[in-house]
Amino acid sequence: MNAIFDIISWALLVSGGFLCISGAVGLLRFPDFFTRMHAASVTDSLATTLILTGLFIQADAWIVQVKLVMVLLFVLLTSPTAGHALAKAALHAGQKPALGKQPKTTMEAGR
C-alpha cells in the first residue's frame, strides 16, 4: 500500500517539477508577452498543484496536510488572479498579442 502511495506521489512530484522546468523554458523561448505569461502561469498553477498534491500524499501528520491544502487553495486563488492582473495591465499598456494570419481573421469575425 505504501509503495503505491509513494509511486503516485513521486509521479506527481516529478511531473510538477517537469512542468516547472518547461514553464521556465517557455518563459524564455516563447515569442510574445502573452504566450510567455501563459508558460509562467502554468508553472504557477498546475505545477504547484501537482507538487503540493504529491507532498500531501507524502505528509505524515494531519496538521501538515491541512496546511498544504490551505497553501493549495491560496495558490489556486491568487496565481490566476495575478495572471489576470498582469495580462490586463499589459493590454492596458498597449501590448498586442503576436498573431498569425489565420487567427486574425477569426478574431475579426468574432467581433
Added chain:
Amino acid sequence: MELIINMALLSMLAMTAIAIVRIKDLFAVAMLAGIYGLISASFFVMLDAVDVAFTEASVGAGISTLLMLTTLAITGRFEKADKKSRTRFALPLVLLTGGLLIYGTLDMPSFGAADAPVQEHVAPRYLNDSEQEIGIPNVVTSVLASYRSFDTFGEVIVIFTAGIGVLALLMRSDLPPAKGSKSTASMHEHMVLRIVAKMLIPLILLFGLYVQFHGEYGPGGGFQAGVIFASAFFLYAMLYGMNAARRVIDSVVVQILAALGVLIYGTTGVISLLSGKNFLDYSVLSHDAVHAQHLGILFIELGVGLTVATVMIIIFFTFSGRNQVEGETD
C-alpha cells in the same frame, strides 16, 4: 545534496545582485530586489533559520518591494546615466572593502565548527534551559522577546523612528480630502481583482493574527505579523483607492497606534522597574515565574506588531498621498 542546493542558491543570489547593479530600469530592479529577498529566505530555510526566513520573505520579498514600487511611482522609472569618473573611483573602493572583509573572515572559525564562540557562549543556555525558564517551545522567540528584549526594544524604536522620519519629510497637511487619483479610479473597474481581494483580505488579516499569537510556538512573531497585517491594508488601498483606505483607518489613528505600540513595549519594562526589578524583567507580571514570562512576551509582541504594522501603513499612505498630490498638480 544540501551543498548543491546551497551553491545554487548562493550563485543565484550573486547573479541577482549583479543584475540589480547593471539594470537601469528601476521597475525591474525593484522586482529583482524582491527576488533577492525570496532567494535569501530560501537560503535561510536551508540553514534551519525559519524565523529569519519568514521575516526575510515577508519584509524583503514582500513589503519592501511594494514600498519601492510606491516610491518609483513618485520618482520615475529609469535611472539616470552614470558618470564614468564616479564608477572608476568606486570600483577600487569596493574591491578594497571586499578584500578586507574576506581577509577578516580568515580569522573566523570555520562554518558550523563546534568550538566557535557562537556555539559556546550563551547559545547552550538558550537551547537547553529556555524551555524551563520561559516555558515556550520556540527558542528564537524566547531569545528575541525575553533574553534579548532590550535589543528588540531598540529595533522597534528604529522602525518607529523610520515612520517619524517619513512623516517629517513627506507629510502634507494640505492634502485634498476627497478626490481619488485617476490610476486608482481605473483600478476600481477590475472586477476580478476586487472580488478576489475581498476574499483574501480577511484571510490575510486572520493569518497576521495567527502569526502574531502563534509566534511562541512556531516561526513568527510581532515583526512578521505586523508586516502581513499591513499588507492587507496595502491591498485594499491599491484596489479601492487611498480615500477609501483612509476612511477605513484614519491617518491620525494610525500615527497614534504606532506610538501606542512603542508605549506598550516600554510600559512593560517600566512596570518591572517600578516593582524594583530590572528593566523588562517580566517576573513581576505574575506570581508564577514562567507564566509571567508568557505574559511579558505577549505584551511586547503586541507592541512590536502594532508598531510595525502601523509604521508600514504610515509609509505607504504618505508615499501614495504624495503621489496623489503630484499627480493632480500635473
